[in-house]
Amino acid sequence: MRRGSSSSAAQIVVKVHPVSPASATTSSAPLAVGGGGGEELRAFRRWVPWLVPSFVVANIALFVVTMYVNNCPKNSTSCVARFLGRFSFQTLKDNPLLGPSSSTLEKMGALEVNKIVHGHQAWRLISCIWLHAGVFHILANMLSLVFIGIRLEQEFGFVRIGLLYIISGFGGSLLSALFIQSRISVGASGALFGLLGGMLSELITNWTIYANKFAALLTLLVIIIINLAVGILPHVDNFAHIGGFLSGFLLGFVFLIRPQFGWVSQRNAPSGYIKSKHKAYQYVLWVLSLILLIAGFSAGLIFLLRGVNLNDRCSWCHYLSCVPTSKWNCKTGQIFCQSSQMGNQLNMTCLNNGRSSIYMLSDINDSKVQQLCSQLCG
Numbered sequence: 112m113r114r115g116s117s118s119s120a121a122q123i124v125v126k127v128h129p130v131s132p133a134s135a136t137t138s139s140a141p142l143a144v145g146g147g148g149g150e151e152l153r154a155f156r157r158w159v160p161w162l163v164p165s166f167v168v169a170n171i172a173l174f175v176v177t178m179y180v181n182n183c184p185k186n187s188t189s190c191v192a193r194f195l196g197r198f199s200f201q202t203l204k205d206n207p208l209l210g211p212s213s214s215t216l217e218k219m220g221a222l223e224v225n226k227i228v229h230g231h232q233a234w235r236l237i238s239c240i241w242l243h244a245g246v247f248h249i250l251a252n253m254l255s256l257v258f259i260g261i262r263l264e265q266e267f268g269f270v271r272i273g274l275l276y277i278i279s280g281f282g283g284s285l286l287s288a289l290f291i292q293s294r295i296s297v298g299a300s301g302a303l304f305g306l307l308g309g310m311l312s313e314l315i316t317n318w319t320i321y322a323n324k325f326a327a328l329l330t331l332l333v334i335i336i337i338n339l340a341v342g343i344l345p346h347v348d349n350f351a352h353i354g355g356f357l358s359g360f361l362l363g364f365v366f367l368i369r370p371q372f373g374w375v376s377q378r379n380a381p382s383g384y385i386k387s388k389h390k391a392y393q394y395v396l397w398v399l400s401l402i403l404l405i406a407g408f409s410a411g412l413i414f415l416l417r418g419v420n421l422n423d424r425c426s427w428c429h430y431l432s433c434v435p436t437s438k439w440n441c442k443t444g445q446i447f448c449q450s451s452q453m454g455n456q457l458n459m460t461c462l463n464n465g466r467s468s469i470y471m472l473s474d475i476n477d478s479k480v481q482q483l484c485s486q487l488c489g
Contacts, residue, residue: 155266155369162269163260166276167253170299173241174210174249177219181211188470188483200245208245213295216242221295224288228418236288240280242297252299259306271366272306279305279359285411286354289421290428301351305359307335312363312400316393320369342432345441349432357407364400368393448484459483 175198182197183190190199191209200209217223220238227235243249264272283301311331318324335356342349370388414421422429433441450459460467461484470483 156268158265158268160261160264160269162273163256163264166260167256170241170243170249170253170256173219174243177211177215177242180219181215183212186212206245208247210243210245210248216244216297217295221297222284222288223295224292224415227288228416233416236281236284237277239284239297240277240299240302243299244297248298252303255303256299256306259303259310263306263310267367275305275309275359275362275366276302278362279308279355282358282408283351283353283355285408285415286357287348287351288415289411289419290350290432291348292420296348296351298348298351300348301355304338304352304355305362307331307338308356308359308361309363309367311335312360312396313367313369316364316367316396317369319371319390343430343434345433347432353431358404361400361404364393364396365404368397448480450480450484457483 178198178200181201183199183201184193184197187201187205189202191202193199200206201212203209205212213221217226219242220235221242222235222239226232243252260272260276263275280299280302283304284296287296287301311328314321314324314328314331321327339349339352339356341347342352368389371390429441435441448459448461450457452458455471457470457480458467459470459480468483
């Protein structure tokens with residue numbers, strides 16, 4: 112018989128998908144270069160997108176693997192869509208997004224600060240951006256990735272967009288880990304917000320080559336503000352959104368810089384035409400952004416590996432991720448239960464709210480205990 116044992120069930124925060132900025136991408140097309148005979152020649156190469164679709168396939172495949180590992184019928188007392196067998200979902204009370212348990216996500220590589228700081232598992236800063244909390248979560252994120260990412264890959268190629276996506280995701284995870292340390296976090300939205308940030312800085316740094324630039328800028332800013340505002344809802348990891356957006360914004364000045372049209376078309380230009388590849392302000396933005404990126408990532412990693420919680424140094428920053436109202440609160444923290452086992456009988460008490468319950472289980476394991484604890488304290 113085991114008595115007085117404690118278990119903690121981690122709460123999940125998700126990274127919500129950004130709304131697709133379709134109107135912004137179509138309203139600011141690059142100007143065409145005039146060719147001989149009145150024809151318009153495309154100044155920049157147009158790439159065939161394959162990396163972004165590959166990212167979509169990889170995310171979906173990993174979600175299927177996560178559900179296989181979750182195996183709800185074996186590890187839980189009740190499941191949703193039980194006819195799916197081991198691919199069935201946790202109960203809506205346990206996971207309203209139709210997905211796996213928090214313990215399974217943690218096992219698969221969710222962002223969990225304690226394991227990064229004390230378990231030396233820094234790889235979770237990258238692995239978490241490929242995991243999703245449920246069907247609704249991955250569906251929303253992958254649709255956004257298709258609408259945003261394919262257009263950018265067509266314009267700038269797979270190398271630059273791939274780096275922008277992954278580094279932005281890392282930046283979002285890093286800021287999230289510095290502010291949200293009592294819950295696990297999963298989702299690709301930090302990387303998706305990085306693509307939005309890259310679109311904004313690309314428009315700024317390549318300002319002179321765009322038509323309808325002010326309308327495009329206004330549209331893009333409105334979309335970004337709306338998406339970041341959604342992050343103040345509870346259980347949404349807005350720090351990952353902010354970190355991803357800031358990283359992508361700076362990376363856009365580095366990766367998405369365009370040469371001047373005068374440089375591109377100089378073979379058809381008259382003598383004395385512009386021949387410098389970039390404008391002076393583009394070089395300045397490139398250097399400043401690179402310095403800020405290196406300094407920010409270095410400082411963030413140092414703080415994280417030292418176990419610093421930035422909420423202790425910023426009393427108001429938590430409002431960036433959740434604003435309490437009469438409809439919801441923003442209380443966070445780990446859930447703890449006390450349990451004792453006698454044969455197939457599990458007695459459990461939630462230490463957070465004092466509720467108790469008795470469960471009759473044929474197979475008792477740590478994963479099932481954590482899920483029951485989460486339900487009892489929910």
